[in-house]
Amino acid sequence: MTTEKAARRPMVKAEQVHKSFGHVEVLKGIDLEVQPGEVMCVIGPSGSGKSTFLRCINHLEKIDSGRLWVDGHLVGYREKGGKLYELRDREVAEQRREIGMVFQRFNLFPHMTALENVMEAPVLVKKEPKDRVRERALALLDRVGLGDKVDSYPAQLSGGQQQRVAIARALAMQPKLMLFDEPTSALDPELVGEVLDVMKQLAEDGMTMIVVTHEMGFAREVGDSLVFMDGGVVVESGAPREVLANPRHPRTQDFLSKVL
Amino acid sequence: MTVDQDVQKGRPEPIRAVPVRHPGRWAGAAVVLVLGAMFVHFLLFNPAFNWSEQWKYIFSDAVLRAVRNTIWLTVVAMVGGVALGIVLALMRMSPNPLMRGAAFLYLWFFRGTPLYTQLLIWGAIGALIPTIGIGIPFGPEFHTWETQKLINVALAAALGLLLNEAAYMAEIVRAGILSVDPGQQEAAAALGMSRMQTMRRIVLPQAMRVIVPPTGNETISMLKNTSLVAAVPYAELTFTAQTIYANTYQIIPMLIMACLWYLFLSSLLMIGQYYLERYFSRGVGGNGGGNRVRLRALRGGGRR
Numbered sequence: 001m002t003t004e005k006a007a008r009r010p011m012v013k014a015e016q017v018h019k020s021f022g023h024v025e026v027l028k029g030i031d032l033e034v035q036p037g038e039v040m041c042v043i044g045p046s047g048s049g050k051s052t053f054l055r056c057i058n059h060l061e062k063i064d065s066g067r068l069w070v071d072g073h074l075v076g077y078r079e080k081g082g083k084l085y086e087l088r089d090r091e092v093a094e095q096r097r098e099i100g101m102v103f104q105r106f107n108l109f110p111h112m113t114a115l116e117n118v119m120e121a122p123v124l125v126k127k128e129p130k131d132r133v134r135e136r137a138l139a140l141l142d143r144v145g146l147g148d149k150v151d152s153y154p155a156q157l158s159g160g161q162q163q164r165v166a167i168a169r170a171l172a173m174q175p176k177l178m179l180f181d182e183p184t185s186a187l188d189p190e191l192v193g194e195v196l197d198v199m200k201q202l203a204e205d206g207m208t209m210i211v212v213t214h215e216m217g218f219a220r221e222v223g224d225s226l227v228f229m230d231g232g233v234v235v236e237s238g239a240p241r242e243v244l245a246n247p248r249h250p251r252t253q254d255f256l257s258k259v260l
Numbered sequence: 261m262t263v264d265q266d267v268q269k270g271r272p273e274p275i276r277a278v279p280v281r282h283p284g285r286w287a288g289a290a291v292v293l294v295l296g297a298m299f300v301h302f303l304l305f306n307p308a309f310n311w312s313e314q315w316k317y318i319f320s321d322a323v324l325r326a327v328r329n330t331i332w333l334t335v336v337a338m339v340g341g342v343a344l345g346i347v348l349a350l351m352r353m354s355p356n357p358l359m360r361g362a363a364f365l366y367l368w369f370f371r372g373t374p375l376y377t378q379l380l381i382w383g384a385i386g387a388l389i390p391t392i393g394i395g396i397p398f399g400p401e402f403h404t405w406e407t408q409k410l411i412n413v414a415l416a417a418a419l420g421l422l423l424n425e426a427a428y429m430a431e432i433v434r435a436g437i438l439s440v441d442p443g444q445q446e447a448a449a450a451l452g453m454s455r456m457q458t459m460r461r462i463v464l465p466q467a468m469r470v471i472v473p474p475t476g477n478e479t480i481s482m483l484k485n486t487s488l489v490a491a492v493p494y495a496e497l498t499f500t501a502q503t504i505y506a507n508t509y510q511i512i513p514m515l516i517m518a519c520l521w522y523l524f525l526s527s528l529l530m531i532g533q534y535y536l537e538r539y540f541s542r543g544v545g546g547n548g549g550g551n552r553v554r555l556r557a558l559r560g561g562g563r564r
Contacts, residue, residue, distance in 0.1 A: 058450055089455060097452035107447035111465050111542060121451035124461060153542070173451060 009072050011036045011177055011208045012057060016066035019052055026052045028232035029066065034225075036176075039209045041219035041240065044229035045255060050212045051104075053229070054179050057210070058099045059092050070099060071176060097125060100170030104182040106162040108154040114141060114165045115150040118172045126173070133172070140168040144198045160191030164198050171202075178202065180211040196222075216260060220244055228252045310513040317504060318517050326500035327521055329414075333486045333496060337421035338479050344422070345429025352434055363430065370427035375420075379491040382420035385411055417489035417496075425482060432474045436467035468540040476533030480526050487518075497521055 012034040019027040026049045034040050042050045055061045056068060059076040068075045076092060077084045087095070109117050118137040122128045141150050144164040154162050163183055170178060180199065184192040196218050203209060203222050213219060219226055219240050226240040228247075236249045244260070247253045303309065317323055351363035370378070381388065386408035395401030411419070440463050448458040487498035495503070501514040508514075 060446060060449065093449070093452045093454050096450055099450070101447075101450040103443060103447060103450075105443055107441070107443040109444065109447070109462055109466075111540075120461065121453065124457055125452045169451070 009036075010034060010069075011038070011071055012210065013069040014053075014066070015068075017053065017056060017063050017068055018065040019049075019056060019061060019063050026232055027056070027063070030229075030232075030234055032227060032234060032237070034177075034208060034210060036208050037206050038224045039203045039207075039211065039222055040225045040227060041223035042210065042212045042227045042229060043214065043216070043219060043255075044235075048229040049232040050229045051181050054101075054181050054210060054212050057177075057179060058096050058101055060101075070095070093125070097121075097173055098176050100173060100175035100178040102163070102166050102170055102178070102180045102183045104185050106154070106159070106166045106186070108162055108166055108169070110154050113151050113153055114146060114157070114168075117154070117165055118169045121169070122172050137168070137172055140171050141165070143201075144168045145194070158191060159187045160194045163187065163195045167195075167198055167202070176208065178207055178209045180209065180213070182212050182214065184213070184215060214259065216244060216256075228255065230255065308512050309516060310510060313508070313510045313513040314517040314520075317514065318520065322500055322504065323497070323517070323521075326495055326497045327525075329494070330483070330486050330496045330521075331525065333418055333421060333489065333494075334479065334483045336418045337425050337486075338475075338482055340418075340422040341425030341429045341478075341482075342433075342475065344426035345433050348426060348430035349433035349437065352430065353437065367427045367430060370424050375424050375485060376488050376491055378424055379417070379420040379488055382411075382416040383413075383492040385416060413492050413494045417486075417492045417494040420489065420492065421482065421485065425478065428478060429475070432471055432478070433467070436469075436471035437463060439470045440466045465540070469537075472536050472540050473533070476529065476536065479533070480529050483525055483529065484522060 010033040012032075014030050014032050017027055017030040018025065028049075030049075030053055032040075042054070044050050052061055056063050057070060057075065062076060073095065075095065076087055078087060078091075079085075108114075109120065112120060115134070115137055118140060119130070119133045122133045122136070123130055138147070138150060141147055144167055146161060146164055146168070149157060149161060149165075152161075154165070157165065167183075183199070184195050187195065192215070196215060199209070199211070199218070200222050211218070211223070223240040225237060226243045227237040228235050228243065228249075228251075230251050236243060236247060236252045243252065244256065247256055348363045348366060351359045352367075354360055354363075386406075389407050391404050392407050392410055393401035393404035395403075444462050444466065445458055448462045453461070486496050489496055490499040490502065493499060497518050501518040505511045505514040
């Protein structure tokens, strides 16, 4: 019974999430749910708030109103007696350990080798024994096809290779949710495929993923659901093939006619 | 292979052009050579250098003690200056406006007044603050010391240099921290690192690349600025040279001797700076092969 209950609990749940930067309201009430094992792709024009929403999920941005849960836990706050309490930095950090994030600009640590990049957080944050982390890190780098690049510094790797190291680095924390913020947007066209292949493999292994992307092919093929955002709201969502083939909302139709 | 052969067959003969002549370079070289020869002649045959007089004192006890004091002052002022500089830099970037304000005032005073004047004040610190005590602010004191006894000339000299240096180091450290891509802090935060862990493991090691070169320059400046503590007065290298020529009237030989010591010490610092910079630039700009070649050249032009 308990397993069934756990399976029904959404991995991510957003209720009326609002976020403003100064006077600009970037998110105007986002409602959505991501089930465990689901791959959700988020598309939309730039400035639509999709990256901001992604960053709210691991509390890199604070939301102004609404509620956001990851695996049943409120993000960034504790609710007690109908009152919200801000979490301490340490508690926020603890929440983030469970959520992997991959950035558009990779953000690898340039003063560390690929292997050191992957090993850093589990050793430093989770205090895991070094030799065990090394084993896992080597396996992860092998899995993303970089078994022969473990001692390379980021500057010696191509963009695609750097992004694959970044994915391995996030996976080393053994997260239950992976967030991808336009992971292929900064790559040369011929390097996009190798990163998408790794992500596809990850999806097939059952990882819960939220992917902000402009890769419609990936969304159609790998995504379980598709969300189209514009102007800080979810305009349309559904099965990727359905939304991409028969967009109902005129704004979706307009956007897709420009990118497809 | 066939392509290669085709290229071989069709390749025109190599260009053999008359190179551009550079008469200006030859003229310049001649001028430099003549000036160089004049300078060597000046060094060897000007009696004012009095090299034997210099040789008599350069390893004398008084001078060696002075060199030791100069090194000691440089090390203490730099180590303390860097430590206090980091604190001031973090204060200047603090979200607390009082912290920012305090750090700003500190920098304003120590950067806005001459080091020599500050050192003169340290020399007369007993007149400014006759006693130092531990107690409750504006309340009773539990123990009181006489400043002149607590802060001797050595300590006054070191404090004067250290507090002034901290103001400059604060700006260097702040620039270094600001130079690190904010994406680095985000990536570290997303991995669940705390702010302290991020600072120590991710931000500072990268900031060091920007911090080390000016800090090396500061250290070399400090080595030379120790001569200003003659204002306190404290017996470092220049002050000792002055003391010697006050008796012997051999002014130029003693000052040149001091210069030779400063040159020797600053050369050591430059070598140290080179290795530090190389260490902190790892992972930047390819595989560092170029660095290794330069290193070999520095070690003596390669073994073969």
